[in-house]
Amino acid sequence: xxxxxxxxxxxxxxxxxxxxxxxxxxxxxxxxxxxxxxxxxxxxxxxxxxxxxxxxxxxxxxxxxxxxxxxxxxxxxxxxxxxxxxxxxxxxxxxxxxxxxxxxxxxxxxxxxxxxxxxxxxxxxxxxxxxxxxxxxxxxxxxxxxxxxxxxxxxxxxxxxxxxxxxxxxxxxxxxxxxxxxxxxxxxxxxxxxxxxxxxxxxxxxxxxxxxxxxxxxxxxxxxxxxxxxxxxxxxxxxxxxxxxxxxxxxxxxxxxxxxxxxxxxxxxxxxxxxxxxxxxxxxxxxxxxxxxxxxxxxxxxxxxxxxxxxxxxxxxxxxxxxxxxxxxxxxxxxxxxxxxxxxxxxxxxxxxxxxxxxx
Amino acid sequence: xxxxxxxxxxxxxxxxxxxxxxxxxxxxxxxxxxxxxxxxxxxxxxxxxxxxxxxxxxxxxxxxxxxxxxxxxxxxxxxxxxxxxxxxxxxxxxxxxxxxxxxxxxxxxxxxxxxxxxxxxxxxxxxxxxxxxxxxxxxxxxxxxxxxxxxxxxxxxxxxxxxxxxxxxxxxxxxxxxxxxxxxxxxxxxxxxxxxxxxxxxxxxxxxxxxxxxxxxxxxxxxxxxxxxxxxxxxxxxxxxxxxxxxxxxxxxxxxxxxxxxxxxxxxxxxxxxxxxxxxxxxxxxxxxxxxx
Numbered sequence: 001x002x003x004x005x006x007x008x009x010x011x012x013x014x015x016x017x018x019x020x021x022x023x024x025x026x027x028x029x030x031x032x033x034x035x036x037x038x039x040x041x042x043x044x045x046x047x048x049x050x051x052x053x054x055x056x057x058x059x060x061x062x063x064x065x066x067x068x069x070x071x072x073x074x075x076x077x078x079x080x081x082x083x084x085x086x087x088x089x090x091x092x093x094x095x096x097x098x099x100x101x102x103x104x105x106x107x108x109x110x111x112x113x114x115x116x117x118x119x120x121x122x123x124x125x126x127x128x129x130x131x132x133x134x135x136x137x138x139x140x141x142x143x144x145x146x147x148x149x150x151x152x153x154x155x156x157x158x159x160x161x162x163x164x165x166x167x168x169x170x171x172x173x174x175x176x177x178x179x180x181x182x183x184x185x186x187x188x189x190x191x192x193x194x195x196x197x198x199x200x201x202x203x204x205x206x207x208x209x210x211x212x213x214x215x216x217x218x219x220x221x222x223x224x225x226x227x228x229x230x231x232x233x234x235x236x237x238x239x240x241x242x243x244x245x246x247x248x249x250x251x252x253x254x255x256x257x258x259x260x261x262x263x264x265x266x267x268x269x270x271x272x273x274x275x276x277x278x279x280x281x282x283x284x285x286x287x288x289x290x291x292x293x294x295x296x297x298x299x300x301x302x303x304x305x306x307x308x309x310x311x312x313x314x315x316x317x318x319x320x321x322x323x324x325x326x327x328x329x330x331x332x333x334x335x336x337x338x339x340x341x342x343x344x345x346x347x348x349x350x351x352x353x354x355x356x357x358x359x360x
Numbered sequence: 361x362x363x364x365x366x367x368x369x370x371x372x373x374x375x376x377x378x379x380x381x382x383x384x385x386x387x388x389x390x391x392x393x394x395x396x397x398x399x400x401x402x403x404x405x406x407x408x409x410x411x412x413x414x415x416x417x418x419x420x421x422x423x424x425x426x427x428x429x430x431x432x433x434x435x436x437x438x439x440x441x442x443x444x445x446x447x448x449x450x451x452x453x454x455x456x457x458x459x460x461x462x463x464x465x466x467x468x469x470x471x472x473x474x475x476x477x478x479x480x481x482x483x484x485x486x487x488x489x490x491x492x493x494x495x496x497x498x499x500x501x502x503x504x505x506x507x508x509x510x511x512x513x514x515x516x517x518x519x520x521x522x523x524x525x526x527x528x529x530x531x532x533x534x535x536x537x538x539x540x541x542x543x544x545x546x547x548x549x550x551x552x553x554x555x556x557x558x559x560x561x562x563x564x565x566x567x568x569x570x571x572x573x574x575x576x577x578x579x580x581x582x583x584x585x586x587x588x589x590x591x592x593x594x595x596x597x598x599x600x601x602x603x604x605x606x607x608x609x610x611x612x613x614x615x616x617x618x619x620x621x622x623x624x625x626x627x628x629x630x631x632x633x634x635x636x637x638x639x640x641x642x643x644x645x646x647x648x649x650x651x652x653x
Binding site (some may be wrong): 052060061085086087088091097099100101102103121122221224225229249250279 | 486492493494495498502505507509510592593594595596597609610611612629
């Protein structure tokens, strides 16, 4: 390096200075080029219709396929090219972003009470959203099953086994995650039926269960990564679709899926965000998108991704074969309407808060 | 006013005053090296190993994806706005603090430090509380069809907030140490304020300035917490590189996730390299600049 330097110190300083100047000018040029290209491309993207689907955590792979199918069909039908963007996260936190103003055209969340919350707190969705689409806004349903380590070393067969003394359970936080709430309600419903409809005993069962949870992630996907990638815990009660996804991603030689004899009828609903689509002028496309979820094509995609389609005849038999028959109960039948279910269990001071209070 | 020591001083004069025996020194150095290897080098190496786990083509494929490109673009855009903003603000603030006396100066210094002491999540949440639909300015923004949160402006704002102190914190002690004598001389010789700033102040602080811009830029591109809160995580629209890394990781796309992470790690390495290079090449000038007055 020193060999290339000029001999006098002054000249050396000058050439250094020039080099630094060139460096600065170069980086400024680079940055402005980046800026210009970013502005140009964002301008181009805005020319066509864009839909935003704000969804819950485990549906990432599902909506990638659904969106591609819808874009193709909409183009064939109307000649218009739409872009469907997706945002994923814990269902409760996603509802929060819609309330705080994310310009979602449709929401596809994990539990009805999250859409109720948007409706109640922001008025962007009418209170009677359940009546706007077939099957109370449920294009598919799901349930909760168990993912365990290969060979099921802790012998987990049913909900009662989750509170065995040496079993560690991984489940997301019911405050932020829909999957977490279904797990909570499923465990409660199981104990309620088992204990002869005794509320106190059901509460105690759920309380014991959450004492055996070492990590509460904010979303279902976070819990899956904790269990499958980081290797924590013995059992992951989770969305049926999420359990099978782990199978496909990590190989079937590491995990087993255990289907308990009874579980919950999980209802992940969809709704139009009326206030946003009217503002953006995307009502027509957004409504078509939601209707598309009820078509045979979309129903087949749901089944392929291990969701339970409401039109079973549209799904391929081999996909249906992977959705085992089990006894499913509706939490509404045990606890009443969704306002009550949410308030009693998950709102501040509700059952979950009482149970997770440290013992006095 | 306590004059802080110049932060840019290279660690040149060391060694001779140490009286500890060889064994103690070796032990202390050994512990430091092992600690660094375990907690810094190893994770960094892991990033690159994971990124190249499936070879070059898988590595490059991670960057040809549309969402990855948009994340890179957004990150560059954010830094391109936040860094110049903080550069100008930082120079102005440290100029005012170092060269003038006024009431509330200590309060201003404390406020500039605030973003360092506040958790990034809080930094993001305050913008949601101010600009969100339910926030202070929410209804007004809604009426005028201005989207700040869950869009690029919110991300830029949050980034500016967390990178606020970098330039000012570096320059304030430097300028305070240099005092006002040289500027006063320039002014008495008839230079305009701007001229004095350009020809006297700026050359005196240029190395400190360059460091702080480098660090500011590294943080602006790497910020996760605050940006995560205001982003809304819309794919191809409001995800920066760090957010994109998390999304890929959560989709079991580990190679792509670490490939993008390696880009950020590379940025950090380049920042460090340039910083050390500057320190090494210009150590004499930096020392002279600090000593001159």
